[in-house]
Amino acid sequence: MGFAISLHILATVIWVGGMFFAFMFLRPAAATMLAPEQRLPLWRNIFGRFFPWIWASIAIILITGISMIVMLGGFGGLSGVGVHVHIMLLLGILMMLLFMHVYFNPFRKLKWAVAEQDWLTASNALDNIRKFIRANLILGLIVIVIGISGRYW
Template sequence: MMIALPLHLLAAVIWLGGMFFAYTALRPAAVELLTQEQRLPLWAGVLKTFFNWVWLSIITLLVTGGWMIPLLGGMGGVDGVGIHVHIMLLIGIFMMLIFMHVFFNPFKKLKWAVAEHDWIAAGTALTQIRKLVLLNLILGIITILIASSGRYWLS
């Protein structure tokens, strides 16, 4: 638990923090300062790097979460944890599925369209990614709120 919990939290912070930064800081600056033909390759490169970190975060979250549940001080594994842990797990899995859809569908289209200089297709793909990242950002914030305080108000 001494290793699993900090790694679990770090993975969540990397994933959620990256989405928060991209949505609230990078996107507005890119829209203000760059043309569409400059923004789209930037996003393809930024997302390529960030998505590698998301994959690592997902693996870490699954491994550490699976490691911690049986180790929660004799609480009986999955049956012994609070409802807030079950909600965190459910939302987390949903977030992972959304990410996988983004990675294998609109992100793949974005990379292809940028390589082909098809700015309309790239813009469409980036719009899909932006909407799904916003959904995952909201779900991630809800998950953190539930995971960190749920045992105090969910029973």
């Protein structure tokens, strides 16, 4: 159980921490210091390196989360765990779906637009990514709070 929760938390920290850093620090700095011709390829490269880590985090979170539900819930599975686990699971699945949308839609558009040097399309795609990352960051922070404190409700 200790190994599963450690991996679960590590994967969560990588995903949510990466979003926090990118949204709160990297985005504002890049926006004020770099022209679109520099900023947009930078973001394409950042996401190209960060998104595989999110895919790995999703796999680890799902595997460890389900295994902990089985371990904690026994044969009852979800019926044997607290409501906070249900909330975490629901919000986590929503986060995963939002990420998949980002990956398969605006990120794909960003990659294409940067390759074509279509800075307006790339900028619009990046703005869409920003909105989804903001939503996912908020959800991720809520999930962390629930995960830490939920059993004490």
